[in-house]
Amino acid sequence: MRTLKTLVAAAVAVTLLAGCGGGEASPGASGDASAPAGGSGDTLVVYTNSNGEGRGEWWTAKAAEAGFKIEIVGAGGADATNKLIAEKNNPIADVAFGLNNMYFSQIQAEDALEAYEPSWAGEVDKELGDGETYWPLVKQAILLGYNSDKIPADNAPQDWTDLWTKDDFKDRYERVTGLGTATAQLVFAGILSRYQDDSGDLGVSDEGWEQVEQYFQNGSPAVAKTDLFARIAAGEVDMGQMPSSIIAEREKSFNVNVETVVPSVGVPLAVEQIALVKGTEKKEQAQKFIDWFGSAEVQGEFAQQFNAMPVNKEAEAQANPEVVDFFADLKQQDIDWDFVQENMGAWVEKIELEYMT
Amino acid sequence: MSSTAVRAMVRSPFVLIVGAVLTWFIAAFLVWPNINVLIATFFPDGSFSGRAAEKLFSSQRAMKALGNSFLLAVALSITVNLVGVFIVLVTHYFQIRGSRILFLGYASTFIYGGIVLAAGYKFIYGDKGIVTSLLVKVFPGMDPAWFSGFFAVLVVMTFATTTNHMLFVANALKGVDYQTIEAARNLGASTWTILRRIVLPMLKPTLFAVTILSFLTGLGALSAPQVLGGRDFQTITPMILTFTNSPTSRDLAALLAVILGLATILMLAVMSRLEKGGTYFSVSKVSSALQKQDITNPVANVVVHAVAYLLFAVYTLPVVLIVLYSFADGAAIQTGELVFGSLTLENYQRVLTQPSGLRPFIVSVVYSALAALIAVGGLLFVARLLQKYKNWVASVFEYLLHIPWILPSALLALGLIISYDHPNPLVGGAVLTGTTVILLIAFVTVKIPFTLRMLKASFASVNSSLEEAAAIMGAKTLYVFRRILLPLVLPAAAAITALNFNSLLDDYDTAIFLAHPLVQPLGLVIKANTDGAEGVDGVANTFVYTVLLMVITGVTMYLVYGRSSRERSRKKKLPAVPPASQVPGPGLPGTPVAGEDAAQPAAPVR
Structure with a gap:
């Protein structure tokens, strides 16, 4: 009882002090606990959505070996994008990487990026970035995968549109329940940009919107916190969307075999990028970091470690040969990214409001 | 207790000081940032x-989801009260065998919630769940997917949100004067x-306050509908979150949030009206502590016992399974196949040996503790004044303090960023973005409405004659506050602090926008390890973090509750104390009023 009383008394005393001072105490208190991020020594603050599954730790360690002290701040693609835009008047980050071209073009449109040409700019395909502010690092294919133990290749769908036009696949494919993720947005970019029509709603013909409606009506809705591969293993569904990099690992974990579909128009590629944040106080150091980060050697090591497909042509040699072969054979869908970027926000809104059931 | 004139109110220096600090805080952190974000949202080009x-x-889906959210909110306000009052009576009012064990079972909701709780229920009642498999054996014709849709969501959320009843209603129950009950029984009342x-x-007052909270929980339901709602019962929150994240659709998110917020405020107004004018403390001069009641009707007794233990099973099974599954591999968790031989410590090893180690845990504990203490400490004064002075100024302040309930936390955070990313005179010309303070401010503000509601309810059950007596004898305002009021509301305040602390520990929505890059709290680490790819390790990590958080929150609740209840039970074994000695001359300056019982809810002075 005594100790509890003392504890409570102490707690109350602290609270009263803090309560009286309210926020007044706050600006003062900030001094001791932290220097504002801008002045936090030599540490580069790096925003990314690509820090999961040990990647963040790997990059921090590798950067330290190369003499860069970095602090990675992880956030989902949309969150990182919104954060960079919200902070543009007083930026906290110095560098951002891992976001795909769609996200970076949004940030660039808000004027939150600084133009910089990295030393490795000549080793990558400029078309994959914007050639000025953000530069490509890693390619990811957005695929339709199916359970190959159950469906022989001859009977497999040939394209996304088969899912809702052929009765065999109805209710056998997983459809998304939200368009918040980059993967889902890219699937729709791939479908809708085939039906580009200036007179249609949001630049898409009625036929295009019909496809979206059918997609949602005939699919089995995704289940929160249950991976598509888990549902395939349980026999609930046989196919669904998947980014290329996760397939090998999931096949093993859930003990299923998956083959992917390459439609005649090709598959959409998501390209992860890197960029310098406008207004950083450590510009020179940040530029050096970008030069190091995208270099063939470093990208090669990363690709080897995480089964990624580097954009840097010289890094390809170090990447997993299976991955390189897969991408060599892969037909890339020709997507008008300016068109997609201009409309994606409105598309997501329309789909969420009108077509998702 | 009657409404006091504004003029009389501003005569007290205590009121003036609290009022000044409060006005500044509300203007700087509740009104200004949110006006900024709403203007940016609704008037993007300067025109509405x-x-x-x-x-x-015109969206069918939005309207249906909105309707579902409201349906859930109304239904929850009823069901949570039914179940909540029942478990409170079973553990604190009636003589039930094993009520302490029952209490522990019912208290399991103190320590966990969210998506994992929904998953826990799915392990049991879902189509491959344990109970479902048993039922299918007994009734071969039944649909294994019986546990889904509105019914399932309502059941899970009802059992998941009785926490406030267990804490606050139970607390208020202890303040009921036993003499009134005895008198009624002598008069032949059943x-x-x-x-x-x-x-x-x-x-x-407490039931009204927790009803508002249940309503709010229903409106904001997210994970239970996602996991169990199925095609037919989806709520509006996932849509709000998607639109908040998309700059071009943020106005839709804000509008939806404002609709939900207004509904909450309406509910608040109705409850305030119902609460008005009642007397919620014992008026007897010599009151005594509650004693447990026997249920005299043998049939009723058996039924209540049976229901109590059935509920105990419902409450505890998910926790047991979550702990078990946290040792299984991610694939087993998702396919729902638990093999006892394959349980390992691997998940814990992976989570705990990350390079970031314990640091995020410490950062979160410090932030949450500071925010919880500041919110409760500051609002103790405010709630007291709002409860005492009932006039239009007080009402305006009260409603302003509920602003954080109106907007989703991501929008609150964005508002703080765009308001304080440049030197701002409201905070003495400081720039707050990029500092460690801004997250603390956000944490404090999001906890204000809940804290205020519960504190106000707890002040409402304090007998005002105690205070008057002390004031007549010459005690100063602060003295009365410190020596008389504080000890009486301290149990509730401690409970609120603990709940605030627990709920902030794994916050992601606010922290993602406001955390200092070098001082990142746990929520961000959890997100990095569990989200994006909802792969094998990700799901397993979610369970591990849940169990780790259960340990932290369990320890918190033990510190606040366990120790004091043990003290209490020890006291009970002492020879009966004559009631008169439990009633010190209330409020005599210098008399330690209820000092020893600071942590004992059944303050004997009532």
């Missing part, structure tokens, strides 16, 4: 457009009549 309303009202006419009316 009705686009958002038009889009939303158990049921006593309950309905004496006990429940005394609990009204």
Whole structure:
């Protein structure tokens, strides 16, 4: 009882002090606990959505070996994008990487990026970035995968549109329940940009919107916190969307075999990028970091470690040969990214409001 | 208690000081940032457009989801009260065998919630769940997917949100004067009549407050509908979150949030009206502590016991399974196949040996503790004044303090960023973005409405004559506050602090926008390890973090509750103390009023 009383008394005393001072105490208190991020020594603050599954730790360690002290701040693609835009008047980050071209073009449109040409700019395909502010690092294919133990290749769908036009696949494919993720947005970019029509709603013909409606009506809705591969293993569904990099690992974990579909128009590629944040106080150091980060050697090591497909042509040699072969054979869908970027926000809104059931 | 004139109110220096600090805080952190974000949202080019309303009202899905959210909110307000009052009575009012064990079972909701809780229920009642498999064996014709849709969501959320009842209603129950009950019984009142006419009316302020919270929980439901709602019962929150994240659709998110916020405020107004004018403390001069009641009717007794233990099973099974599954591999968790031989410590090893180690845990504990203490400490004064002075100024302040309930936390965070990313005179010309303080401010503000509601309810059950007596004898305002009021509301304040602390530990929505890059709290680490790829390790990590958080929150609740209840039970074994000695001359300056019982809810002075 005594100790509890003392504890409570102490707690109350602290609270009263803090309560009286309210926020007044706050600006003062900030001094001791932290220097504002801008002045936090030599540490580069790096925003990314690509820090999961040990990647963040790997990059921090590798950067330290190369003499860069970095602090990675992880956030989902949309969150990182919104954060960079919200902070543009007083930026906290110095560098951002891992976001795909769609996200970076949004940030660039808000004027939150600084133009910089990295030393490795000549080793990558400029078309994959914007050639000025953000530069490509890693390619990811957005695929339709199916359970190959159950469906022989001859009977497999040939394209996304088969899912809702052929009765065999109805209710056998997983459809998304939200368009918040980059993967889902890219699937729709791939479908809708085939039906580009200036007179249609949001630049898409009625036929295009019909496809979206059918997609949602005939699919089995995704289940929160249950991976598509888990549902395939349980026999609930046989196919669904998947980014290329996760397939090998999931096949093993859930003990299923998956083959992917390459439609005649090709598959959409998501390209992860890197960029310098406008207004950083450590510009020179940040530029050096970008030069190091995208270099063939470093990208090669990363690709080897995480089964990624580097954009840097010289890094390809170090990447997993299976991955390189897969991408060599892969037909890339020709997507008008300016068109997609201009409309994606409105598309997501329309789909969420009108077509998702 | 009657409404006090504004003029009389501003005569007290205590009121003036608290009022000044409060005005500044509300202006700087509740009004200004949120006005900024709403203007940026609704007037993107300087002119208002009705686009958002038009889009939303013509969307069938949005309207259905909104309707579902409201349906859930109303239904939860009823079911949570039914179950909540029942478990409170079973553990604190009636003589039930093993009530302490029952209490522990019911208290399991203190320590966990969210998506994992929903998953826990799915392991049991879902189509491959344990109970479902048993039922299918008994009734081969039944549908294995019986546990889904509105019914399933309502059941899970009802059992998941009785926490406030267990803490606050139980607390208020301990303040009921036993003499009134005895008197009623002597006059021939039945158990049921006593309950309905004496006990429940005394609990009204607290019941109203927790009803508002249940309503709010229903409106904001996210994970239970996602996991169990199926095609037919999806709620509006996932849509709000998607639109908040998309700059071009943010006006839709804000509009939806404002609709939900207004509904909450309306509920608040109705409850305030119902609460008005009642007397919620014992008026007897010599009151005594509650004693547990026997249920005299043998049939009723058996039924209540049976239901109590059935509920115990419902509450505890998910926790047991979550702990078990946290040792299984991610694939087993998702396919729902638990093999006892394959349980390993691997998941814990992976989570705990990350390079970031314990640091995020410490950062979160410090932030959450500071925010919880500041919110409760500051609002103790405010709640007291709002409860005492009832006039239009007080009402305006009270409603302003509920602003954080109106907007989703991501928008609150964005508002703080755009308001304080440049030197701002409201905070003495400081720039707050990029500092460690801004997250603390956000944490404090999001906890204000809840803290205020519960503190106000707890002040409402304090007998005002104690205070008057002390004031007549010459005690100063602060002295009265410190020595008389504080000890009486301290148990509730401690409970609120603990709940605030627990709920902030794994916050992601606010922290993602406001955390200092070098001082990142746990929520961000959890997100990095569990999200994006909802792969094998990700799901397993979610369970591990849940169990680790259960340990932290369990320890918190033990520190606040376990110790004091043990003290209490030890006291009970002492020889009966004559009631008179439990009533010190209330408020005599210098007399330690209820000092020893600071942590004992049944303050004997009532």
